[in-house]
Amino acid sequence: MQQDLRSVEVDAESVIRSITPALDLTRHKGQAGKIAVIGGCREYTGAPYFAAISALKIGADLSHVFCTKDAAPVIKSYSPELIVHPVLEESYSVREEDKKFISSKVLAEVDKWMERFDCLVIGPGLGRDPFLLDCVSEIIRHARQTNVPIVIDGDGLFLVTNNIDLVSGYALAVLTPNVNEYKRLVEKVLSSEVNDADATQQVLSLAKKIGGVTILKKGKSDLISDGDTVKSVSIYGSPRRCGGQGDILSGSVAVFLSWARQHIKAADPNSNLSCKNPAVLGCIAGSAMMRKAASVAFSHKKRSTITGDIIEFLGKSLEDICPAT
Template identity: 70%
Template sequence: MPSSGRLVRAKSNEREKSSLLPIPFQELIIFFSVQPNPIFLENFMVGYSAAVIRRQQFLIRCLGGGYNSGNKNLHYSSLRMQSLMGGGGFTLESDVISILRSITPSLDPSRHKGQAGKIAVVGGCREYTGAPYFSAISALKIGADLSHVFCTKDAAPVIKSYSPELIVHPILEESYNVRDEHKRSTSAKVIAEVDKWMERFDCLVVGPGLGRDPFLLDCVSEIIKHARQSNVPIVVDGDGLFLVTNCLDLKVLNCEVNYQDGTQQLLSLAKGLGGVTILRKGESDYISNGEEVSAVNMFGSPRRCGGQGDILSGSVAVFLSWARHNAKGGWSASPTILGCIAGSAILRKAASLAFENKRRSTLTSDIIECLGESLEELCPVS
């Protein structure tokens, strides 16, 4: 699970600067996490990190946004997802089941390969090969038809060895492998290769196992721009958060903020970033697109093994693509909100099932194996 600091921390090293601009895109999802630090707030035990809240506030200020600590009239989702400041309950299991059943496509014999979702993960380098695999295979386990991984040439053989189910493209390059005089032409080749596939994808996941090589990040920033031009929704997680942060050219500001305004700050942050959807991972998952705040805290596991965030990114990508094409039931929330709620709930349910069997030895691979069972339990195949 990525450090929450990645959303707002940028190193001053010029080699790590990227040309990507802030993304005012309605179907961009940014993930960041908080570590539980229980405090008592309006009769609820909730988890917050002071450092995370400070960084959020600084990001809001840099974007020209702000919040009024006296304003508690948030626009709550019609799904009865309550924010902390509302003083109400969290998501009911019946709401999650209704959402899942309204966006999950039926298994119709007349459908052809690809109609249940084509997901692409951009990530995977010499150091990190597990994260892109976890994200891509989770998409397949939930029900996507095809899952691609665009990674570096060094990472490709390893990722391919994990599973023959994935379509792996060894096209990304890192600085050590490209001469300075060849960087422009190499970058153009990388972008052209990804562009050949772009319009086929229903959602793009950027960041799992991406690493922080400056040349690689520059190439990926161009891939994000091309995805936006093709109107492909983007999920940003892992080192993708570092990429976005680096582009905003932010520094950490040490200041104290009011814990009780954390949810309002999340709302302002999403709005300040142009209406992107933010899923804030933690003891409870909070979701906002700048207009509403939703929360999911059902199920879950006390086992905090690494890689669960990668499962979440792949899961959200699938449910987001389904929500854009299959949403029924008259939900007023956007497809990105519905996709985040569904992805969060399925991961928590799968983690709960895996923990029941494996207890302390639960690993990410155990949770992945429970994804199908979890979806079937909440949304049986008709």
Template identity: 45%
Template sequence: SPRTRGHGGRGSVARLTRLGSSSAKLSSAQARHPFDRRAGRAMKRMEWLSRARQLVPPLAKERHKGQAGKVGVVGGCEEYTGAPYFAAMAALRCGADLSHVFCSRGASGVIKSYSPETIVHPIFFDGDGEGAEVLTAEEEEARLRRAVAKAGEWLPRLSCLLVGPGLGRDPLTLETTARIMRRACELEIPMVFDADGLWIWNQASFDPAPFCASNQTVVLTPNAVELKRLSARYVSTRGGTGTDAVAGGEGDGEDG
């Protein structure tokens, strides 16, 4: 009937009007979203830049070289020379004045050739590679002490110490590094552990208790595999948090 057709026509027009209005709102929202996302990202970027500026010391005529930070990097062996170099250069580009790299003799020349800005100390002997010397226990101990003594001359001057980039897993190098770590701990130098520096934390002979004292600043930066290894040693499988295990220096196993 005309009434039905008329009613249906008005209803169709009303529905089309509502659909058109919804589409317009949707299009308007879609048009705003990219801008809103860009604005949000820009605001976050400004916030992070503001925080970063607080970490970078301002330039001033009264300052002298070294007051903006002296960073030590323990790492670098014959096979891995890039990681300690990039770590040292990253510190310089973030505002530190000096970067020291404590590495093996086989890596020192290569790292020096990358840039004259890093100060390179070849304190480690390359261990069990081709042509390596066979040392007695007394000779190994003498080399350990010499290497630790060389590093120890510089430790009191450092603002912080990064341990691990390109360090390798030569037993003599790891033992030397562990002793340097303990010396830095005694001096209360803030430390960051990465890569093979975290491997030392997994050794049965390593005691983490001094590094967990309240006066120590220690940062561990494990990836997924390294975190799994650390958890296997320090986090209890019986539901504990692992805090007691780390503080007590307990080893592997269900109670570790």
């Protein structure tokens, strides 16, 4: 059964307006969201920074990064606004006989903070070191046990695609694959090829097969499904494809997912949201926000638009849609 894309297009701006919390002087630090990014290694430092700073620019109160010891000073130096924990380890710095001990130490460091976080973003700049990925698998298991939502992107998707049980059946998990990551996911989970002619049906089947996790399939239109419903977001967008935009998206989805969860818990009787899955709502809002900021940045910077330019327009883009009073 083929479904017309137009039929699943959602009013994303109205979702943003519904879930974004009102601000007032009685609020205290942390209430607007505490986000942590798990990523950053010897090779990659930009991606976790982009994800973590985007969370703050959208309105989270605190943004942490858990990365390797090599990556920490660099990520710290990008911005004093982030809290950067140098706790992850890669194989090259760990002897075989120490692995068990180091792994439990890494876990303990992250666990100290776990319950305070409203959402984890797992994967930006994580790299593919086997020892590090083993530790991250454990972090994912602990997040599930604590009911902390997780947004998985980049090398986190590499990990999860090869170990789908890590997220399978966890309704608070979001996967945000690009074209290539989606292809691998479909091949691995559905044992089939990507079918662009029936994209909505396929993303629905994929999300259902992974037990109701939410998939945000990035593309010309972003497609979002939790196995129950499919939504598409096609507004705005930019033709510029500089690296790092996926990191903005993952950080944004994390904040909106947290806000959607608060909104649903508060059970506002005036809420006109038909969808009650915070993961889906977070993806809709994050997708629209990213697409709008990218479009505004492109109108200013054209071909020279880089990821930092887009981040600078997150605040204005949100303000245009949902003014803070």
